[in-house]
Amino acid sequence: MKKFVLLALASTALSLPAFADGPVVPQFVEETASAGFDHTFAGEWEFVVGGGTAIFDCSGDGLPEIFVAGGTNASALFLNESSETLALRKADASGLEIDMVSGAYPLDIDADGITDLAVLRVGQSRLMKGQGDCKFTDASADWGFQAHDLWNTAFAATWEHGADWPTLAFGSYIDRTQEDFPWGNCTENLLYRGTGGKFAAPAELKPSFCTLSMLFTDWNRSGTPALRVSNDREYYKGGQEQLWHVEPGAEPVLYTEAEGWKKLKIWGMGIASRDVDGDSYPEYFLTSMADNKLQFLATPGPDAKPQYSDQAFKRGVTAHQPYTGDDKRPSTAWHAQFGDVNNDGWADLFVVKGNVWEMPDFAQEDPNNLLLGQEDGTFVESGDKAGVASMLEGRGGALVDLNGDGLQDMVVVNRNGPSQLWRNAGVAGNWVAIKPQMQGANRDAVNAWVEVRTGDRVQRQEVLIGGGQAGGILVPLHFGLGDATTAEARVIWPDGTEGDWVPVTLGQVNLVEAP
Amino acid sequence: MEPLHLNRRSLLLASAALLLPLPALAEDRPAAEEVVLKWYRLILELIRHTATYSPPVASRAFAYLGVALWEGVAQSRGLTSLAGQVNSLTSPPAPPGPLDEAALVHAVLSSATAALFFNTGPTGQRAMAAMTRKLGEKVAAGLDPTLVKTSEDHGAALTAHILAWAETDGGAHIESLGFPAEWKLTDGPAHWVPTNAIRLQQTPLLPNWGTVRTFAVTGDLPCGLEPPPEYSEDPASAFFAEAIEVYDTGVSLTDEQKLIARFWSDDPMLSPTPPGHWASILIEIATRDALPVDRLADALARLGMAVADAFIVCWRVKFEVDLVRPVTYIRRLIDPKFEPLLNTPPFPEYPSGHSSQSGAAYAVLEAIFGQDFAFDDATHEADGLPVRTFPSFKAAAEEAAISRLYGGIHFRAAIENGLTQGECVAEFANRLKTL
Numbered sequence A: 001m002k003k004f005v006l007l008a009l010a011s012t013a014l015s016l017p018a019f020a021d022g023p024v025v026p027q028f029v030e031e032t033a034s035a036g037f038d039h040t041f042a043g044e045w046e047f048v049v050g051g052g053t054a055i056f057d058c059s060g061d062g063l064p065e066i067f068v069a070g071g072t073n074a075s076a077l078f079l080n081e082s083s084e085t086l087a088l089r090k091a092d093a094s095g096l097e098i099d100m101v102s103g104a105y106p107l108d109i110d111a112d113g114i115t116d117l118a119v120l121r122v123g124q125s126r127l128m129k130g131q132g133d134c135k136f137t138d139a140s141a142d143w144g145f146q147a148h149d150l151w152n153t154a155f156a157a158t159w160e161h162g163a164d165w166p167t168l169a170f171g172s173y174i175d176r177t178q179e180d181f182p183w184g185n186c187t188e189n190l191l192y193r194g195t196g197g198k199f200a201a202p203a204e205l206k207p208s209f210c211t212l213s214m215l216f217t218d219w220n221r222s223g224t225p226a227l228r229v230s231n232d233r234e235y236y237k238g239g240q241e242q243l244w245h246v247e248p249g250a251e252p253v254l255y256t257e258a259e260g261w262k263k264l265k266i267w268g269m270g271i272a273s274r275d276v277d278g279d280s281y282p283e284y285f286l287t288s289m290a291d292n293k294l295q296f297l298a299t300p301g302p303d304a305k306p307q308y309s310d311q312a313f314k315r316g317v318t319a320h321q322p323y324t325g326d327d328k329r330p331s332t333a334w335h336a337q338f339g340d341v342n343n344d345g346w347a348d349l350f351v352v353k354g355n356v357w358e359m360p361d362f363a364q365e366d367p368n369n370l371l372l373g374q375e376d377g378t379f380v381e382s383g384d385k386a387g388v389a390s391m392l393e394g395r396g397g398a399l400v401d402l403n404g405d406g407l408q409d410m411v412v413v414n415r416n417g418p419s420q421l422w423r424n425a426g427v428a429g430n431w432v433a434i435k436p437q438m439q440g441a442n443r444d445a446v447n448a449w450v451e452v453r454t455g456d457r458v459q460r461q462e463v464l465i466g467g468g469q470a471g472g473i474l475v476p477l478h479f480g481l482g483d484a485t486t487a488e489a490r491v492i493w494p495d496g497t498e499g500d501w502v503p504v505t506l507g508q509v510n511l512v513e514a515p
Numbered sequence B: 001m002e003p004l005h006l007n008r009r010s011l012l013l014a015s016a017a018l019l020l021p022l023p024a025l026a027e028d029r030p031a032a033e034e035v036v037l038k039w040y041r042l043i044l045e046l047i048r049h050t051a052t053y054s055p056p057v058a059s060r061a062f063a064y065l066g067v068a069l070w071e072g073v074a075q076s077r078g079l080t081s082l083a084g085q086v087n088s089l090t091s092p093p094a095p096p097g098p099l100d101e102a103a104l105v106h107a108v109l110s111s112a113t114a115a116l117f118f119n120t121g122p123t124g125q126r127a128m129a130a131m132t133r134k135l136g137e138k139v140a141a142g143l144d145p146t147l148v149k150t151s152e153d154h155g156a157a158l159t160a161h162i163l164a165w166a167e168t169d170g171g172a173h174i175e176s177l178g179f180p181a182e183w184k185l186t187d188g189p190a191h192w193v194p195t196n197a198i199r200l201q202q203t204p205l206l207p208n209w210g211t212v213r214t215f216a217v218t219g220d221l222p223c224g225l226e227p228p229p230e231y232s233e234d235p236a237s238a239f240f241a242e243a244i245e246v247y248d249t250g251v252s253l254t255d256e257q258k259l260i261a262r263f264w265s266d267d268p269m270l271s272p273t274p275p276g277h278w279a280s281i282l283i284e285i286a287t288r289d290a291l292p293v294d295r296l297a298d299a300l301a302r303l304g305m306a307v308a309d310a311f312i313v314c315w316r317v318k319f320e321v322d323l324v325r326p327v328t329y330i331r332r333l334i335d336p337k338f339e340p341l342l343n344t345p346p347f348p349e350y351p352s353g354h355s356s357q358s359g360a361a362y363a364v365l366e367a368i369f370g371q372d373f374a375f376d377d378a379t380h381e382a383d384g385l386p387v388r389t390f391p392s393f394k395a396a397a398e399e400a401a402i403s404r405l406y407g408g409i410h411f412r413a414a415i416e417n418g419l420t421q422g423e424c425v426a427e428f429a430n431r432l433k434t435l
Helices: B008-017 B033-048 B055-077 B101-116 B123-138 B145-166 B237-252 B253-265 B271-288 B292-319 B326-333 B352-368 B394-406 B412-429
Strands: A003-006 A028-030 A053-056 A065-068 A076-080 A088-092 A101-107 A116-126 A128-131 A135-138 A149-159 A167-171 A191-193 A211-217 A226-230 A241-243 A270-274 A282-289 A294-299 A306-310 A335-340 A348-353 A371-374 A379-381 A396-398 A409-414 A420-424 A431-439 A449-454 A455-460 A479-483 A488-494 A509-513 B375-377 B388-390
Touching: A003 A065, A053 A409, A065 A335, A101 A149, A101 B145, A128 A509, A135 B412, A149 B237, A167 A211, A167 A449, A211 A270, A211 A396, A270 B033, A282 A348, A282 B271, A348 A409, A348 B145, A371 B375, A431 A449, A431 A455, A431 A488, A449 A479, A488 A509, A509 B292, B033 B055, B033 B101, B033 B123, B033 B292, B055 B101, B055 B145, B055 B271, B055 B292, B055 B352, B101 B123, B101 B145, B237 B326, B237 B394, B237 B412, B271 B292, B271 B352, B271 B375, B271 B394, B352 B412, B388 B394, B394 B412
Parallel strands: A149 A211, A270 A335, A335 A396, A431 A509
Antiparallel strands: A003 A509, A028 A420, A053 A065, A065 A076, A076 A088, A101 A116, A116 A128, A116 A149, A128 A135, A149 A167, A167 A191, A211 A226, A226 A241, A270 A282, A282 A294, A294 A306, A335 A348, A348 A371, A371 A379, A396 A409, A409 A420, A431 A479, A449 A455, A449 A488, B375 B388
16 A cells, blocks of 8 residues: 655645747746855866766755765755745755765665765765764765775666665766876776675776766666666777666676667766656656757667667757857757756756866857757757856756745756856746655665656656766656646556556645555 | 985985976987877877867868978978978978977977867867976986977977968868858759758868868869769669669678778767878888888878868869768668668768878878888777778778778769879879978
8 A cells, every 4th residue: 555645845826827839938036145055166177077966855844955066175065944035054064075076966875764975076985874964974984885096977876676775886987197198098987786784895887988977777667777877988999878787686787789779979978867758768868069869769668679869959959059148169068957847747958068178169158958848849948038048167957946836946066166046936837746755775766667647648757866967866756737737646666566546736745655 | 424326216216205206317218200109199189089170170180280290300300391392381480500309399299289289178188288298308308408498499480380371271260160050952862961960960061171272282173083973863873873882782781891881980089080090000100110200200291281182172072062972862762761880971972081081191101101011000999999901001091992882971983083082182292302
């Protein structure tokens, strides 16, 4: 018997927008200064990538906190004290004031109900145990986590079938001692498995190709997530994008051309995933330079091969050059995330942009993208109209409801410039948020699928820890519902158990507990 | 207190203990040819990792680097300048006095590389700076600092002269990675249309490259070509037969044909590009045979100019003929699901650029090293492709050319006539007087 619990978060009364003439453009208000979001991700070569943000609730009030990488500055945790407007307070002595941090991902490693944090560093990464009340301690040694001294740039996590302890993938970039000749000197990606509260020594994911994003994802709905890895062709030799079989109890094995995997070589920087077309299989948006990919399975179905067609051009999400301003040089894309910022029920796409480092062939004034999804499957740019076309040197970011009003707000981490925060003040449709929860290991139901049904239409999202640019969110899954006034939801749990469809209460977070 | 006696061993120990870099010693001074080879290995990486460096742009850089290097070596050894022989190059500044050849070569290549790759990314910038600093220390070890300074200053002056010349050739400035913001497609099915879904590549690469000033090639539109078979959709036509050949080959490729196609694919951003492939061959030979710097500089200059001229002449014809690519024709008339092995380059088909520049490259290298000069080609070894052995430069060029048929990106006429065009271009480079 699944339990649905209506959480106490208040919902705001929302007026219904008109959806007749294209997507409604939400209005964002920058509240960086007024909210007290004073932080800079800084650094030179070793922080030319990174700048991730991890967003999760560590105070228990339902409003998520913001952890931000600092590069050569200390990383910082911002406590969320928002109400109608956004309000943050930089935490003192949270334990997360760490040097040389490139990014972080939240997850509950030890299943104690308190979210922990995997902190990526240029150096040894750390696993920070949540102690409650937004305090953290380094549990790397206690958990047997043997960190390598690497330029850590990517992370993903899953719970393999039957496992009582998570499987973590850490991606790394270049051998930073190779100043003269860095090309071809990618360092190792590592897979950590464990049991009984300890990680074993990591296994190398050979070959490793200078990874900037990783994601455990059930690409073919087999029930067993695979590890998708996006790699930066700038540095590898003989490399490509990768997909790994990660079967319980077996060594990870790459998908091969014989299995249908087709070589793709891009400046891979970030992965975002969503079932955009409603066929129950996830699509993948891959960020790069001057060319981004939106991959759809070529032949979806139970016997699908991992072959993808790129529909970025067809659907209007190439995001290959600035859409506003005078600088028309090609763009550089980093973090990407799907969301629904206008709650119209069609997935939107948020892409953080920024020049690598004074590269003159690429735009210096490179605005972030807010691409609004439409019923016909295409997207339209709205970043300038929505008020989020920042021209700073973006890296990480997030779409997340920070003040519990049912509207996804926006966080952007810039390199060598102030991080930014926008409150979504737009008119929006109805919404619902679903928080799946399990007992014991994998409390947050990572790699479960959450489905929301309105009439004949089903939206679905996979619970993911990974992807993006060096950062991710762990919050209830947000679904825009347009003008629907009722909805049902179910969860397909990581073990394949299909929950029942049950009505949900709109305008608030619904807790769904596993059997 | 006893005086401190420093020797190599004590320095090693002291440096290791203090984690300090070892000072360069005179006995470790690299010869000028070693300096050249180190710089060219870095240049091959910069070609690969600089976003504007499509094959034509890469060829231009090899030409200017080669000429700058040659002028330095020529002055150092009293050999013949290319000034007055190649288009619009005036005499470079004379040396102010005695020069050290290795220091001069290092200064020329460091300054020319920094200028030509000013737009490379932060990693390339770091690598260039590190090479300039570390190799410069080795080159200067044990030399009179005044001689080092004179050589460095004159090297920079030589480079400035070459770069001023380069600035006027019409190819110095590349916008939007070489893809114009707008381009009107030629009407009719015979003509090029975009072949992929990359937004930037909906216009053709460098449509005006055919107007860039040539180096050794002189005269009005030399090295013209026979036109390709007349466009036709008639299954009995010569054009259709060429398309069928690409299709039949593409759907029945042997493993060896696939390997050949990939070996010569030489994609920009994933390899040193076709001109870099030939530069890599020359560098391997120079390393194997310990080529002296004068012969090495001569070969690099001629090779660079030949491939650059080949691309210019080839591009001129490409945009005059503006021929449709095989993938477009075959999908429309033969098999809508046809997938060529290689990605089709984003510009018109006729003639084949790789064939043209390979024809020029082999003919130049053959004139320098001889007809039956065997060599190994390890250009793509680090990328996992095997070393290939060739009995001659011509055999390599012919394989490079036919690889485009195997790859499904060119018709036979573009391949065969491209090679011929390259041979014609090479004759101009071969006439230059140097050694």
